[in-house]
Amino acid sequence: MQNKKNINEMFEIDTKGKIKTRLPYVKINNWIKSMNVAEIKKKYFDAQNLFEKLGITFSTYENSDEERLLPFDIIPRIINYKEWQLIEKGIKQRSKALNAFLNDIYNKGAIIKAGIIPENLIYQNPAFEKEMVGINVPGKIYSHIIGTDLVRIEKNKFYALEDNCRTPSGVSYMLENREVMMKLFPNLFQSYKILPIEDYPNMLKDTLQSLAPLKCENEPVIALLTPGIKNSAYYEHSFLSDLMGIELVEGDDLFGKGDFVYIKTTEGTKKIDIIYRRIDDEYLDPLCFNPNSKIGIPGIMNVYRSGGITICSAPGSGIADDKEVYIYVPKMIEFYLGEKPIIDNIETWSCNNPKKINYILENIKDLVIKEVHGSGGYGMLIGPKATKKEIEIFKKRIKENPQNYIAQPTLNLSSVPTVINGKLKDRHVDLRPFCLSGKKTYLAKGGLTRVAMKEGSLIVNSSQGGGVKDTWVLTG
Amino acid sequence: MLLSRSAENLYWANRYVERAETISRLLDVGYRISLLPNYSSTHKNEWESILLSAGSFDGYRLKYNEFNQKNISDYLLFDNENKSSVINCMKAARNNIRSARTRVTNDVWLSFNQSYKTFQKYKKKAYKTENLPVLCNSIKQETNLLRGAIENTQLENDGFAFLNLGYFIERANSTARLLDIKYFVLLPKKETVGGELDKTQWDLLLRALSAHRAFGWAYDGEQTPEKIVHFLILHPEFPRSLIYSLKKISLNLEKLKLLYGEKSSSANLKIRNILSKFYDLETNEIFKDGLHEFLTNFIISINEVSESIEETYFKGIK
Numbered sequence: 001m002q003n004k005k006n007i008n009e010m011f012e013i014d015t016k017g018k019i020k021t022r023l024p025y026v027k028i029n030n031w032i033k034s035m036n037v038a039e040i041k042k043k044y045f046d047a048q049n050l051f052e053k054l055g056i057t058f059s060t061y062e063n064s065d066e067e068r069l070l071p072f073d074i075i076p077r078i079i080n081y082k083e084w085q086l087i088e089k090g091i092k093q094r095s096k097a098l099n100a101f102l103n104d105i106y107n108k109g110a111i112i113k114a115g116i117i118p119e120n121l122i123y124q125n126p127a128f129e130k131e132m133v134g135i136n137v138p139g140k141i142y143s144h145i146i147g148t149d150l151v152r153i154e155k156n157k158f159y160a161l162e163d164n165c166r167t168p169s170g171v172s173y174m175l176e177n178r179e180v181m182m183k184l185f186p187n188l189f190q191s192y193k194i195l196p197i198e199d200y201p202n203m204l205k206d207t208l209q210s211l212a213p214l215k216c217e218n219e220p221v222i223a224l225l226t227p228g229i230k231n232s233a234y235y236e237h238s239f240l241s242d243l244m245g246i247e248l249v250e251g252d253d254l255f256g257k258g259d260f261v262y263i264k265t266t267e268g269t270k271k272i273d274i275i276y277r278r279i280d281d282e283y284l285d286p287l288c289f290n291p292n293s294k295i296g297i298p299g300i301m302n303v304y305r306s307g308g309i310t311i312c313s314a315p316g317s318g319i320a321d322d323k324e325v326y327i328y329v330p331k332m333i334e335f336y337l338g339e340k341p342i343i344d345n346i347e348t349w350s351c352n353n354p355k356k357i358n359y360i361l362e363n364i365k366d367l368v369i370k371e372v373h374g375s376g377g378y379g380m381l382i383g384p385k386a387t388k389k390e391i392e393i394f395k396k397r398i399k400e401n402p403q404n405y406i407a408q409p410t411l412n413l414s415s416v417p418t419v420i421n422g423k424l425k426d427r428h429v430d431l432r433p434f435c436l437s438g439k440k441t442y443l444a445k446g447g448l449t450r451v452a453m454k455e456g457s458l459i460v461n462s463s464q465g466g467g468v469k470d471t472w473v474l475t476g
Numbered sequence: 477m478l479l480s481r482s483a484e485n486l487y488w489a490n491r492y493v494e495r496a497e498t499i500s501r502l503l504d505v506g507y508r509i510s511l512l513p514n515y516s517s518t519h520k521n522e523w524e525s526i527l528l529s530a531g532s533f534d535g536y537r538l539k540y541n542e543f544n545q546k547n548i549s550d551y552l553l554f555d556n557e558n559k560s561s562v563i564n565c566m567k568a569a570r571n572n573i574r575s576a577r578t579r580v581t582n583d584v585w586l587s588f589n590q591s592y593k594t595f596q597k598y599k600k601k602a603y604k605t606e607n608l609p610v611l612c613n614s615i616k617q618e619t620n621l622l623r624g625a626i627e628n629t630q631l632e633n634d635g636f637a638f639l640n641l642g643y644f645i646e647r648a649n650s651t652a653r654l655l656d657i658k659y660f661v662l663l664p665k666k667e668t669v670g671g672e673l674d675k676t677q678w679d680l681l682l683r684a685l686s687a688h689r690a691f692g693w694a695y696d697g698e699q700t701p702e703k704i705v706h707f708l709i710l711h712p713e714f715p716r717s718l719i720y721s722l723k724k725i726s727l728n729l730e731k732l733k734l735l736y737g738e739k740s741s742s743a744n745l746k747i748r749n750i751l752s753k754f755y756d757l758e759t760n761e762i763f764k765d766g767l768h769e770f771l772t773n774f775i776i777s778i779n780e781v782s783e784s785i786e787e788t789y790f791k792g793i794k
Contacts, residue, residue: 033740053586053589054586054592055574055585055586055589094477228575229571229574229575234574238574238578241578242577242578247477248577249479249481250481252481253480253481255790263477263479263792264479264480264481264791264792265477265479265480265792266478266479266480266483266634266638266732266736266789266790266792267477267478267736267738268792269792270477313689329710404531422717
């Protein structure tokens with residue numbers, strides 16, 4: 001796979017060896033051709049200015065006072081309807097299987113008893129939350145929002161690279177990218193037929209609302225729990241609560257008492273029923289998890305256990321996106337749903353697999369090595385881009401702690417032309433659609449296309465300088 | 477439903493806006509004094525008094541030995557270490573609005589965000605003496621824009637009442653302080669009262685409050701200390717007079733009482749009590765008991781109202 005040139009989403013080479021614009025991109029390509037470098041640069045700055053003015057920023061924890069703009073690219077990424085239908089089915093299938101898996105391992109553990117997933121991988125896993133065992137979770141839904149990262153490495157095929165089951169972020173960029181594009185380039189929207197994504201906040205609210213806790217007898221009151229304005233995704237938190245018309249709360253605004261959780265208001269205390277939390281498990285309840293947490297709600301886990309509140313996502317959901325558990329997602333789909341996976345996994349080996357370890361060590365310069373519990377593009381080795389020294393360090397680490405690493409082939413991510421200094425250059429991209437699971441399952445008709453802004457780079461994470469593009473799904 | 481914290485955020489956002497404005501007004505006074513012919517004999521006192529009234533005297537002394545315009549304006553405008561510098565006030569105001577982002581309109585957020593960003597850019601420019609009044613003026617313009625955005629786009633609900641309470645509590649405080657500076661600090665010696673210098677200083681005070689013209693409309697003729705004190709304390713139409721702020725505080729507390737359908741809070745009772753005394757007040761009574769004593773007591777009682785507001789609405793437990 002790694003020897004072939006990557007797929008370009010906009011252009012292909014036809015049978016006669018000529019470069020041809022793929023059909024969905026023809027109008028975009030003509031539009032770009034109609035502009036000179038100065039005009040493209042101007043459009044590019046217009047877009048950046050809009051983002052800055054609106055305060056659409058993210059902060060990095062190293063310097064929390066600094067708020068940065070996510071590099072936004074004006075060339076959209078386009079997906080035709082036929083391809084999208086497959087993605088939609090495939091992602092919904094994964095989401096259902098992952099939720100069934102979470103419900104299973106925190107209750108009967110049938111998949112382990114059936115010998116499909118090794119016991120140790122689950123029960124010894126730091127992401128397995130013992131406090132969740134036996135809790136009656138509303139709707140049996142644990143992970144309400146799943147952001148599966150898709151990559152295209154073959155012409156007509158997307159693969160799932162990982163499933164983000166905790167609190168995937170980026171959906172505000174999906175929505176704002178569209179807003180900015182519509183503001184700047186209304187003509188493109190008149191000439192293309194692009195499926196709208198604006199219903200996402202309503203669908204998210206419906207999803208949350210459909211999972212009222214056992215003891216809730218009224219119309220459920222929903223709040224989004226944020227760590228506060230210094231969090232890197234605060235913009236998203238305020239943006240989503242604003243659009244959903246729900247309360248945006250911090251830990252200090254809430255307290256657990258008796259059977260319920262309450263918020264402090266100017267008129268006294270009010271009961272709340274559903275919490276969409278954007279803080280990590282560890283900080284959720286100082287009485288139950290990390291006792292030093294200052295951003296959590298003491299006592300919320302007791303209320304949760306007794307059916308007084310719904311926590312979205314449920315604590316312990318993170319085990320479903322563990323990088324080694326990922327290997328078993330296709331088997332989960334077969335086990336729980338009795339279906340064949342619609343979207344395939346990337347071939348992945350655990351370094352703990354004695355049959356594979358020699359292969360991995362011998363071919364490490366062609367592989368990607370990832371830490372099982374790492375995220376955000378940190379703690380990984382990209383073999384073909386690594387120095388000899390880095391490779392030696394990783395070899396040593398793998399030999400010492402094989403259970404901490406997985407290996408995958410280096411993926412030739414597809415690329416989309418991207419504006420760099422007013423000129424179009426190919427840059428690698430992935431795609432994160434957002435899937436909602438409540439009483440119904442729903443997939444936003446678009447997603448976040450993340451772009452590696454450096455030439456040749458495969459790292460699309462925003463924390464490491466990655467940018468974003470608007471993602472268009474065309475009508476059928 | 478309004479979160480206690482959001483109410484607190486809205487309240488403090490506007491207190492900080494008003495504070496930033498007061499500091500720029502103070503600096504403007506300092507600058508104008510420095511242009512007077514007898515400046516050299518008194519300037520030390522005046523710059524000191526400006527630091528005192530900005531609540532930044534001790535912090536300044538830790539950092540600088542000398543009182544000069546460059547250091548003082550730098551400290552009051554841009555110093556990150558000075559909690560009440562204009563840049564820190566603008567930042568705190570903006571962050572409070574950001575924390576209550578779901579309670580304000582897009583227009584309000586954009587103007588708070590923009591104001592802070594604009595001011596950050598000023599910081600990078602090289603210092604020039606003649607820039608000071610330009611800067612002070614642009615701060616006033618920015619704060620006027622923020623107010624406009626609030627007035628024109630916010631719902632007039634409980635959040636709006638807290639925004640207004642923030643303004644007027646801070647404004648009552650700052651007018652009292654500005655007035656106190658003039659009377660108590662600038663002119664400590666009795667014999668100079670009524671002299672040329674005295675008159676110039678009263679005039680400057682009016683200018684600092686953007687009240688020069690308004691005073692002329694309200695009172696024909698000469699600027700006497702009695703008239704000016706009446707104007708700044710008791711004139712019901714002047715938006716920076718103490719009584720004006722008190723009325724607005726009372727109005728907004730009444731509004732909350734109605735909205736929430738509750739009994740009068742302790743803040744309500746306190747403000748009514750202060751106001752009732754103001755209605756019967758005459759300027760000569762103020763002078764008889766001493767303006768400084770009057771203002772000191774006023775600031776204490778306004779702070780008590782502020783504490784009652786915090787106690788009643790920001791703790792979340794009733």
